[in-house]
Amino acid sequence: MAHATLTRTTEASGPEPARRSRGRRHRGEDLTKLLFVLPAVLAMVALFGYPVVKNLLMSLQDYGLRTFFTGDAPWVGLRNYTTVVTDNLFSQAMVNTALFTVGSIAFQFVIGLGLALFFHRRFPLGGVLRSLLLLPWLLPLIVSSATWRSILEQDSGILNRTLTGIGVIDDPVPWLNSPSVALIAVIGVNIWIGIPFNVTLLYSGLAEIPAELYEAGQLDGATGWRAFWYITWPNLRAVASVLLMLGVVYTIKVLDIILGLTGGGPANATQTLATQSYERSFIDFKFGEGAALSNILIAISFVFAIFYLRSTRRAVDE
Structure with a gap:
């Protein structure tokens, strides 16, 4: 018991x-x-949270040059947003931003994918060439902009001299001085800078695809284009989604390349939301309006981020 x-x-x-x-x-x-x-x-919080909150507060204040001396920044609510959105340059800057972003990302991705597929094949000096391809991405953007500015000069630039010498053009093209071609030239330079990043990520994605899939595909007749469409692309889609998302977030706020090449000109032909925000803040000293434009950029990037997260979650659920 x-x-x-x-x-x-x-x-x-x-x-x-x-x-x-x-x-x-x-x-x-x-x-x-x-x-x-x-x-x-x-x-x-200190490095990212505080600047974002401070920028948001500045966009709701009449924050100008005198604020640094008097400390006075009257609360104006959404007036800064109304001012920048109703400005005549805003619609042009929006269109230029969209053209610059879409044009850059599309060509960077397509060319980067082609080069990644090319370097995925083993051949002598392939690793050396792939390493050299990273140089445009590693250079400071101001250095790249200055170099390309000298290349694209109308009278003394090597590009016009070469094209004229081989008979492609009769007269030098004003790449950076003509409103009709300046944006194309800026997009071309940004494509050149962004290709190495695309190649690096896409090449890493290709390296993760098991070779057994291609061997099994050959038995079923999946070679060449069919192998790419039914084997390579489905396995590369996740990497491509991340790459495109990062490309949008990075490209939509590019500033130094445009400033180094054209400064937003000629005749505002290369003016984007990023350059407009810079000019409002550091040329016109209207920091509240510049902060409003930068917050619009943040909101656009946030929309793309949400779209990416939703698509990724849907892919995981499937």
């Missing part, structure tokens, strides 16, 4: 202290994890 009573007492009281002990241990582990993550969270 005593043994049975002891057994019942142990069964009744034993598991509860054990559960409490495990609970304390888990809470201690959670606290330790939180302490490790906390410095990174604080750094993110």
Whole structure:
């Protein structure tokens, strides 16, 4: 009887202290994890959260040059947004931003995919050539812009000299001085800069595709274009989605390339939302309006980010 009573007492009281002990241990582990993550969270808040909130507040204030001396920044609500959106240059900047983004990303991706497929085949010096291809991406953008500006000069640029010498054109083309071709020239330079990034990510995606899939595809007659469409592309689609999303977010805010090449001209032909925000802030010293334009850019990028996350989640669910 005593043994049975002891057994019942142990069964009744034993598991509860054990559960409490495990609970304390888990809470201690959670606290330790939180302490490790906390410095990174604080750094993110300080380096990213504060500037975003400050920029949002500036866009709702009459924040000008005098604010730095008087500290006075009257609250104006959405007036800055109304001012920049109703400006005549805003619609042109929106169109130029869309053309610049779509044109750059489309050609960067197509050319990058072609080069990635080319370098995926093993051949002598393939690794060396692939490494050299990274140079345009590694150069500072101001350096790249200055180099291309000298190449595209109307009278002394090497591009016009070469095209004239081989008989492709009769007169030098004003690549950076004509409103009809300046945006095309800027897009071309940005394509050249962005191709290495596309090649790197797409080549990595191709390297992850098992060779057995292609061997099995050959038995079913999937070679050449059919192999690409039914084997390569489905396995590369996730990498392509990430690449296109990053391309949109990066390209939509490109500033230094345009400033280095044309400064937004001629006749605002290469004016984008990014360059317009820069001019409002650091040339006109209307920081509130510049902040409003930059927030519009952030909102556009955020829309693309949401679209990407939804499409990725749908792909995972399927």
